[in-house]
Amino acid sequence: MESVEVLVAHIQGLSRSPDEVSHLHSLLKQSEDALRSHASRLAPFLSQLDPSIHTLGYLFLLEAYSSGSISGEEASGFLLTVVEFINSCSAEQIQLAPEKFISVCKSFKDQVMQLGVPMQGIAPLWMAVRKLQTSTEQLTTLHSDYLLLCLLAKCYKAGLSILDDDIFEVDHPRDHFLYCYYGGMINIGLKRFEKALACLHNVVTAPMTTLNAICVEAYKKYILVSLILNGQVPSFPKYTSSAAHRNLKNYTQPYVDLANFYASGKFSELEACIQTNQEKFLSDSNLGLVKQVLSSLYKRNIQRLTQTYLTLSLQDIANVAQLNNPKEAEMHVLQMIQDGEIFATINQKDGMVSFHEDPEQYKSCRMTEHIDFSIQRLMALSKKLSSLDDNLSCDPQYLSKVGKERQKFDFDEFDSVSHKFM
Amino acid sequence: MAGFEKQLSAPLSKGIAEEVMEGDDEAFDGAPMGNEEMFSNGGDIDDPRHTPISTLGKAGASGGGELMDVEAYASLYTGRTKVVRLLFIAKRCGNEAMQLEALRMAHDEIKKGEDTRLYHEVTTRIGDRLGPQYALDQTWADIVDRRAEHRKEKLENEFNSYKTNMIKESIRMGYNDIADFYYAQGELGDAFKNYVRTRDYCTTSKHIIQMCLNVILVSIELEQFMHVSNYVSKAEQTPEQLDPIMNSKLRCAAGLAYLETKKYKLAARKFLETGIELGNNYTDVIAPQDVAIYGGLCALASFDRTELKNKVIDNINFSNFLELVPEVRELINDFYASHYASCLEYLENLKPNLLLDIHLHDHIEMLYTEIRHKAIIQYTLPFISVELHTMAGAFKTSVAGLEKELEALITENKIQARIDSHNKILYARHADQRNATFQRVLQTGVEFERDVRAMLLRANLIKHESIMKSTRKL
Numbered sequence: 001m002e003s004v005e006v007l008v009a010h011i012q013g014l015s016r017s018p019d020e021v022s023h024l025h026s027l028l029k030q031s032e033d034a035l036r037s038h039a040s041r042l043a044p045f046l047s048q049l050d051p052s053i054h055t056l057g058y059l060f061l062l063e064a065y066s067s068g069s070i071s072g073e074e075a076s077g078f079l080l081t082v083v084e085f086i087n088s089c090s091a092e093q094i095q096l097a098p099e100k101f102i103s104v105c106k107s108f109k110d111q112v113m114q115l116g117v118p119m120q121g122i123a124p125l126w127m128a129v130r131k132l133q134t135s136t137e138q139l140t141t142l143h144s145d146y147l148l149l150c151l152l153a154k155c156y157k158a159g160l161s162i163l164d165d166d167i168f169e170v171d172h173p174r175d176h177f178l179y180c181y182y183g184g185m186i187n188i189g190l191k192r193f194e195k196a197l198a199c200l201h202n203v204v205t206a207p208m209t210t211l212n213a214i215c216v217e218a219y220k221k222y223i224l225v226s227l228i229l230n231g232q233v234p235s236f237p238k239y240t241s242s243a244a245h246r247n248l249k250n251y252t253q254p255y256v257d258l259a260n261f262y263a264s265g266k267f268s269e270l271e272a273c274i275q276t277n278q279e280k281f282l283s284d285s286n287l288g289l290v291k292q293v294l295s296s297l298y299k300r301n302i303q304r305l306t307q308t309y310l311t312l313s314l315q316d317i318a319n320v321a322q323l324n325n326p327k328e329a330e331m332h333v334l335q336m337i338q339d340g341e342i343f344a345t346i347n348q349k350d351g352m353v354s355f356h357e358d359p360e361q362y363k364s365c366r367m368t369e370h371i372d373f374s375i376q377r378l379m380a381l382s383k384k385l386s387s388l389d390d391n392l393s394c395d396p397q398y399l400s401k402v403g404k405e406r407q408k409f410d411f412d413e414f415d416s417v418s419h420k421f422m
Numbered sequence: 423m424a425g426f427e428k429q430l431s432a433p434l435s436k437g438i439a440e441e442v443m444e445g446d447d448e449a450f451d452g453a454p455m456g457n458e459e460m461f462s463n464g465g466d467i468d469d470p471r472h473t474p475i476s477t478l479g480k481a482g483a484s485g486g487g488e489l490m491d492v493e494a495y496a497s498l499y500t501g502r503t504k505v506v507r508l509l510f511i512a513k514r515c516g517n518e519a520m521q522l523e524a525l526r527m528a529h530d531e532i533k534k535g536e537d538t539r540l541y542h543e544v545t546t547r548i549g550d551r552l553g554p555q556y557a558l559d560q561t562w563a564d565i566v567d568r569r570a571e572h573r574k575e576k577l578e579n580e581f582n583s584y585k586t587n588m589i590k591e592s593i594r595m596g597y598n599d600i601a602d603f604y605y606a607q608g609e610l611g612d613a614f615k616n617y618v619r620t621r622d623y624c625t626t627s628k629h630i631i632q633m634c635l636n637v638i639l640v641s642i643e644l645e646q647f648m649h650v651s652n653y654v655s656k657a658e659q660t661p662e663q664l665d666p667i668m669n670s671k672l673r674c675a676a677g678l679a680y681l682e683t684k685k686y687k688l689a690a691r692k693f694l695e696t697g698i699e700l701g702n703n704y705t706d707v708i709a710p711q712d713v714a715i716y717g718g719l720c721a722l723a724s725f726d727r728t729e730l731k732n733k734v735i736d737n738i739n740f741s742n743f744l745e746l747v748p749e750v751r752e753l754i755n756d757f758y759a760s761h762y763a764s765c766l767e768y769l770e771n772l773k774p775n776l777l778l779d780i781h782l783h784d785h786i787e788m789l790y791t792e793i794r795h796k797a798i799i800q801y802t803l804p805f806i807s808v809e810l811h812t813m814a815g816a817f818k819t820s821v822a823g824l825e826k827e828l829e830a831l832i833t834e835n836k837i838q839a840r841i842d843s844h845n846k847i848l849y850a851r852h853a854d855q856r857n858a859t860f861q862r863v864l865q866t867g868v869e870f871e872r873d874v875r876a877m878l879l880r881a882n883l884i885k886h887e888s889i890m891k892s893t894r895k896l
Contacts, residue, residue: 168878173886176879198872205876207884239880308832311844352844362860374867381874388878 003034008045011057018092021056025096028060035064043074051085055093058085063100066107075111082108083124091131101132102141109145118153125149129162137168144178151185159186163195168384177203177214184221188289193229200225204248205240215244216251217284223255224289228296233259254280258290262297267322270297298323298332299341306342306355314351326351490515490775492523496531501706502605502643505531505540511778512547522551529556536570537608538563570607577603594623598636605640614640614649627662635668638675642707650679670700674708678781681716686789687724693717694733698742714743715772716782718750722757723792727800730758762797763818769793795831802837802848810846821846 010027014020035042042065051058062085066078082104094101105128112121125146132140143162150159163183170176180203187196203218226233236245249256254277261273274281274290281287301321305312314326314333323329333353336342343356360367392398492511496504508528512521525548532541545558581596601616617636624630634657641649654676658664664672677692694717700710721734734740734754744751749768756765769790777783801816802808814824828848831837840851 166875168875168882170879170882170886173883176883198876202876202879205880207880207887304833308829308841310840310842310849312841313843316843350844355840357854358857360857362857367860371864374864374871378867378871381871385874385878388881 003031004038004042004045007031007035008048008057008061011049011054021093021096024056028057032060032064035060036067038064043077046081052088052090055089056096058089059094059097059100059104063104066104075115079108079111079115079120086124086128086131089131094131095134098132101128105142106145109149112149113152118149119155121149122146122153122155122158126158126162135169136165139167139170139175139179141172141175144175144182147179147182147186151182151189154189156186156189159183160190163187173206173208176206177212177218180206181214181218184218184225188221188225193225197222197225197229204244205237208241208243211243211247211251216248219244219248220252220255220284220286221289223252223259224286224293227259227262227293228289231296231300232263258293262293265297265301267297270294299336302332302336303342306344309355311352311354314346314353317353490520490778492520493527496524496527498709498711499705502535502537502608503706505535506643507780509544509547510780514778514783522548526552526556533562536566536606538566538570539608541566570603573603590623590625594620594625594629597623601636610640610644614644627660630660631657631664631668635671639707642675642678645682647679647682650675654679666697666699667701667703670697671704671707673697674700674704674713677713677716678708681720681781681785684785684788686720686785686792690717690720690724691733694721694737694740696740696743698739710743711746712779712781714740714747714750715776715779718744718747718754719782719789719793722754723789723796727758730754757793757797760800762801762816765797766794766817795827795836798827798831799836802839802850805848806850808848810841810848813848 007028010024014024014027042061046058046061046065049058049061062082066082086105105125109121109125112118125142129140129142129146132142146162147159150156159182163186167176167179180199184196184199184203187193187199200218200222203215204222206215208215223233258270258273258277261270264270271294274294278287281290298321302317305317305320314329317333318324318326318329321329321332323332330346330348333342333344333346337344337346343358345354345356346352347354490511492508495511496508499507505528508524508531512524512528515521515524525544529541529544529548529552532544541563542558545556548556550557577596577600581593581600584592584596597616597620601613601620604610604613604616614637617633617640620629620633624633634653637653638650638657641647641653654672657668657672673692673696677689677696680686680689680692693713696713696717698710700713702710717740718734721730725733735758741751744754749772753765753768753772756762756768773786773790776786798817801813810821810824810828814821817824819827825841825843825846828837828839828841832839832841838851838853839848841848
């Protein structure tokens, strides 16, 4: 206990300037084991410290405390402490010991899930993510935990603010998988199918040496979402890892069959396929998506009609889309008009539907703004791309590899790689 | 001849058809053999899209033209192809009388040759329907077989002596004789092998050309059209100038090869380049009427209007061929002049006979569909709006059926139009370029952004993978 008291005194004393803090850091690292042994009794000491000033010390103590088991009554107290800590801690000090911070937050998340109140964990974790990130383009381990809590609490919109950031730096590939998978699921929940498709695509095509379960689940959802969105499943692009390319279809056979039946366009066959595989879809919790796939088949058939006809009777629409009667056809068309998927007017007197062109004329201010904004974004993106390319060209490893591969005896030609790098 | 024409004019009501029939050439007339039957055209024409597969068994009975005159047809050809064609007709036509006629003629032709296998086949197929004269004559077969054995031994002995002498020319001729022998026997594989072997011993261009022609002949019967194309190009590459007949023969062979491999445009070009000097010099493969038919149909199915005008209608050389088959000439002219109904009618009339042709029968469907689609597309091209009733009348079909065909063509983007199903009108629709461009631009932007982001992410992942290599466990 004494060592802890001494430690606490150190913390209080050495938390003013960056040099002191680094000194404190090394002291703390040395006394880690001591702290852990006293894990359960650290609670009162925490109250002596101020999280905003003594962040680092507080963090170490907190981490040691949470590494021990926390009993039921203490749990809510623990939660409150962590929440307060996250809200008031200083980001620079956190950066010195990120793993500790992550482990604190993870135990926080576990507690929240155990207690069954994921909603409580959302705001604190959001704050935690923002403090841990060095830039908004960085992916931390906490991202996936945060998204998991959002999913469990069904607060999809909360996940959006994190999801909308573009991620370019990844520390641990495993985080990336979970993040993209959960991100895809949140987007599906919000019905933003294009973004969901992009997220799931990232999982499926990520570089990997062996297949993992996340990838398999993601691929199942990927098939369903691309059927809803585009009516077909695209083939693997050539940058997919060979492990995924070869093995994914084996693990997702019912979904591949579903895609094949969808392509045939026959409603009854698709329904039959769904019936036979129903338990599998249920166990993967994908049944809802599968039902959406089914209804999208009608929509696709009706959309095709807009390309060929100017007016068409409801009876003909019902025949083409394999619906039972004109009333159902009318209902579907009405729904699609409301959702903005087709442009048409229904003439009930004659039982006719007239299809129109997309009224967008691309002449409004709003459209011009949209185009301008896109151009700006794309220019920034391509600047980033060229800077990455420049950096890579200067990389010594790259240069040595290129240097080795080229002809060594062409002295007449311009020497693109200096000999120094060979 | 007079009685023939009288028989014709009674059932036919169309004036145009009468003129055509009167101008008929020697290919399709002939003293009635008692097996020729006239089916009246009737007043109504069958729905042109009635699937012909079902009429296969009743060639000529589906409101089409007259039945083929087997004897006249067969007289166009010589050699093995005559027999093969007759057997094909016997197999495919549903008409017993015609079948027996074909088998009888095949039998007579085979007896002039040395192929006992074919002889057995023909006699089994005839059965005893034609009387004792056409039953299996085993003695004849045995005589021929024994003769063949002797000849084979003799040839082999001669050949061995040539080989020991090592004179190139005699070896070449030896191989040639053996190959000819096998060809007469019907052993086409062996014949092919031996013809190819002569290649190494050819000394002059004439030899090479002869070898190529032989190989081509055998390959056509074996239906190996890759070899046909190869050897045609070999023959065309000889340094010596080919005489026009040889040129025409090679063009025909090339055209046939393209036809069978479904390259209709190239086939049409080759047939159109064939000179009229071909005459009756290549009857062991193809008759000049066939050149006209194949060339005309392939051209119709694959050329656009300008090409059709320049290469077919204004082609003086090819018009010599078209004289031999006036229906094809008429139907091409009708198509160009947009008389689609009569054009399609000629096609239907020709169909039953064309289905009995060994090279064309499995391409008829595709060619006909192509021609019909081209006709429909050409019809709609000049109009802003077309009433479906008038169009259906022009194509002699129902409005509903026409609507279905148009829908298919619009979906394949061959017609730029939209159907007003309520009023049954087809409206031409030209895509708004400006809007389409904007849409495409925005779409490209979205895709670019998405792909670049994903790529940067992946690059980052790979960088981390390579830094923390195999110790990582996911």
